[in-house]
Amino acid sequence: MSGETAPPAAQPPETEEERHAREVSAAIDRQIEADRRKMLLERDDPRLLILGSGDSGKTTLLKQMRLFYGSGFGPDEVEHYRRLILENIVNSMAAFIRIADRLGREIACVAEKAHFLAYSHQGRTILPRDLLPVIATLWADPAILAAVPHGYKHHVQETAPYFLSRVATVGQPNYVPTNEDILHVRSPTLAVSETIFKIGIHNYHIYDVGGQRGLRKQWAPFFDNCHTVLFVTSLSSFDQNLEEEDKPFNRLQDAIELFGGVVNNQLLARAEIILFLNKKDIFEEKLKTIKFADHFPRYNGPNDHENISRYIAALYKAQRQNAERQVMIHRTCCTDTRNMEIVVARLIEGLTRSALARIGAL
Ligand SMILES: Nc1nc2c(ncn2[C@@H]2O[C@H](COP(=O)(O)OP(=O)(O)OP(=O)(O)O)[C@@H](O)[C@H]2O)c(=O)[nH]1
Numbered sequence: 001m002s003g004e005t006a007p008p009a010a011q012p013p014e015t016e017e018e019r020h021a022r023e024v025s026a027a028i029d030r031q032i033e034a035d036r037r038k039m040l041l042e043r044d045d046p047r048l049l050i051l052g053s054g055d056s057g058k059t060t061l062l063k064q065m066r067l068f069y070g071s072g073f074g075p076d077e078v079e080h081y082r083r084l085i086l087e088n089i090v091n092s093m094a095a096f097i098r099i100a101d102r103l104g105r106e107i108a109c110v111a112e113k114a115h116f117l118a119y120s121h122q123g124r125t126i127l128p129r130d131l132l133p134v135i136a137t138l139w140a141d142p143a144i145l146a147a148v149p150h151g152y153k154h155h156v157q158e159t160a161p162y163f164l165s166r167v168a169t170v171g172q173p174n175y176v177p178t179n180e181d182i183l184h185v186r187s188p189t190l191a192v193s194e195t196i197f198k199i200g201i202h203n204y205h206i207y208d209v210g211g212q213r214g215l216r217k218q219w220a221p222f223f224d225n226c227h228t229v230l231f232v233t234s235l236s237s238f239d240q241n242l243e244e245e246d247k248p249f250n251r252l253q254d255a256i257e258l259f260g261g262v263v264n265n266q267l268l269a270r271a272e273i274i275l276f277l278n279k280k281d282i283f284e285e286k287l288k289t290i291k292f293a294d295h296f297p298r299y300n301g302p303n304d305h306e307n308i309s310r311y312i313a314a315l316y317k318a319q320r321q322n323a324e325r326q327v328m329i330h331r332t333c334c335t336d337t338r339n340m341e342i343v344v345a346r347l348i349e350g351l352t353r354s355a356l357a358r359i360g361a362l
C-alpha cells in the first residue's frame with residue numbers, strides 16, 4: 001500500500017430532472033424547518049377557549065376583548081351589524097304582537113298594527129321611513145309593553161327592548177351602529193373562530209365556539225393544547241328552557257351539566273378554568289318579579305341576587321370530580337364595557353403570569 005488514496009471517481013453530471021428533484025426536496029426541508037420553528041415559537045402562546053351554552057355571552061366577551069386589545073370593528077362588519085339590528089327590530093316586534101294576541105291583550109293602535117303586519121323585511125337592507133313611527137307607536141302601546149316580560153319564554157332576544165326603544169334613531173338608513181349597539185346584537189356562532197391578539201410579548205389565541213347543543217361536537221379538537229377555558233354562562237337563564245329541544249329542558253341546568261363535562265374532561269385536566277356568571281343585569285331585574293325557587297325548588301334562601309348567585313356558583317363547583325380543582329369566578333355583564341374593562345384587565349394579568357410561568361420566566 002502506498003498510502004495514497006485514489007482520486008474519487010468522477011460524478012456523472014446532474015441531469016435536469018435530478019436538479020429539479022433536489023431543489024424540490026430542499027424546498028420541502030426548508031418548509032419543514034420553518035414550520036418547526038413556528039410551532040416551537042407558538043407552542044407557548046396562550047390559548048384560550050371560550051365555552052358555554054348558546055346565548056350565554058361568549059361572542060360578546062370576545063367583542064369586548066376586540067375593543068380593548070384589537071382594532072375594533074371594520075366598516076363591513078359595522079354594516080353587517082346594522083342589518084342584523086333591523087332584522088332584530090322587525091322580528092321582535094312581530095313576536096311581541098303575537099304574544100300580546102295570545103295573552104288576549106288588545107293592541108290599541110289598530111292602524112299601526114295592520115301597517116306593520118303588511119310589511120315584509122325579506123331581502124331589504126333598510127327600513128322604509130314611514131315604518132319607523134309605526135314601530136315607535138306600537139312599542140309604546142300598553143299591550144306590547146305587557147308582552148315584553150313574556151318574551152323570554154318565546155325566545156325573543158333579550159336585547160330587543162334596547163333596539164326597539166331607539167327605533168327612530170337606529171332605523172335611519174344612514175345610521176352607523178356604535179360599539180355599544182354591536183355588543184347588543186345577537187348573532188349565533190355557527191363555526192369555531194380563532195382571533196389572535198398581541199398583548200405584551202404574547203400572542204393570545206382565542207377560540208370562540210357555537211354553544212347550541214347541535215354545535216358542541218365541534219369543540220373537542222380544540223381541547224388539546226388549551227391553556228385556559230373561559231366558561232361563559234347566563235345567570236338569568238334559570239327560568240328559561242332550551243330552544244332546540246322537543247321536551248322542555250331548563251337552560252341553567254343544561255349549562256351546569258355542560259360545565260361538568262368540561263371541568264372533568266381529561267384533555268382539559270391541566271387547563272385553568274375561569275367561570276363567568278354573566279348577564280347579572282338581567283338576572284337582578286328578573287328576581288324583582290320571579291321567584292328562583294319556583295324553578296329550583298331545592299333553594300330555600302332569600303330571593304336576592306347575592307345569595308342566589310352564590311348558590312348557582314356552588315351548583316357549578318359541585319360538578320367537579322376533583323374538589324381541589326381551582327375555578328376562578330367572575331360575575332359579569334358582558335354588554336357593559338366599564339364592567340368588562342376591569343374584568344378583562346384582571347383576566348389578562350393572570351393569564352400573562354401563567355404564560356410567563358410556563359416558559360420559566362417567573
Ligand atoms: N343584558 C345583557 N345582554 C347580554 C349580556 N351578555 C351578552 N348579552 C346579549 O346576549 C345575546 C347573546 O350573546 P352572544 O355573545 O351572542 O352569545 P353566545 O354565547 O356567543 O351564543 P352562541 O354563539 O349561540 O353560542 C346578545 O344579544 C348579547 O348582546 C349581558 O351581560 N347582559
Ligand SMILES: [Mg+2]
Nearest residue numbers: 058059188189
Ligand atoms: Mg357566539
